[in-house]
Amino acid sequence: DTGVSQDPRHKITKRGQNVTFRCDPISEHNRLYWYRQTLGQGPEFLTYFQNEAQLEKSRLLSDRFSAERPKGSFSTLEIQRTEQGDSAMYLCASSLWIGSGNTIYFGEGSWLTVV
């Protein structure tokens, strides 16, 4: 069990560029979550998957954001035409869903700075 891993850990990009983050969940975890966290705030839910199916998207996830989990394993979060307001840490988490309230395990996050 290597934990949830995220790549890259840090990304600096110019406004208007596209960025993609990757998340590798804990092996055999069937649920994968994306959260966004800005300085001084708690994580805010963006979206989650059960296996390869995307079950919910927050209204925070504008049309510029897209997330995939093509084979039910790793996931990518792409942000197109980045804006300065996208600067945040993007957290990935996973869980083995066997009922409500299962513990979810977080990765170390991917910091995005849009300049």
Added chain:
Amino acid sequence: AQTVTQSQPEMSVQEAETVTLSCTYDTSESDYYLFWYKQPPSRQMILVIRQEAYKQQNATENRFSVNFQKAAKSFSLKISDSQLGDAAMYFCAHWVTQGGSEKLVFGKGTKLTVNP
């Protein structure tokens, strides 16, 4: 809307002393789950403790315990014998199940400083 409120943006405690972090939440559910997560400066969120609402007994994990008051919708975290390594952001979270959706909703956090 499901909300989680942490009214203490910052707290400090002397090493070896006890500190209590407050959390209140809003829910219309009768059965639910509550969590406290710790986020050290390295930024990885770590589960501290988990409470199931249908259990009347307060959860305990070593030096960490909760005071769960269901009627008051209060879920405070007590850290006993505080250690320097306890310094971190602490987030209270509520597991929300609504309309087929399931997710953790977090409060804004409390920054805990441990003074030697």
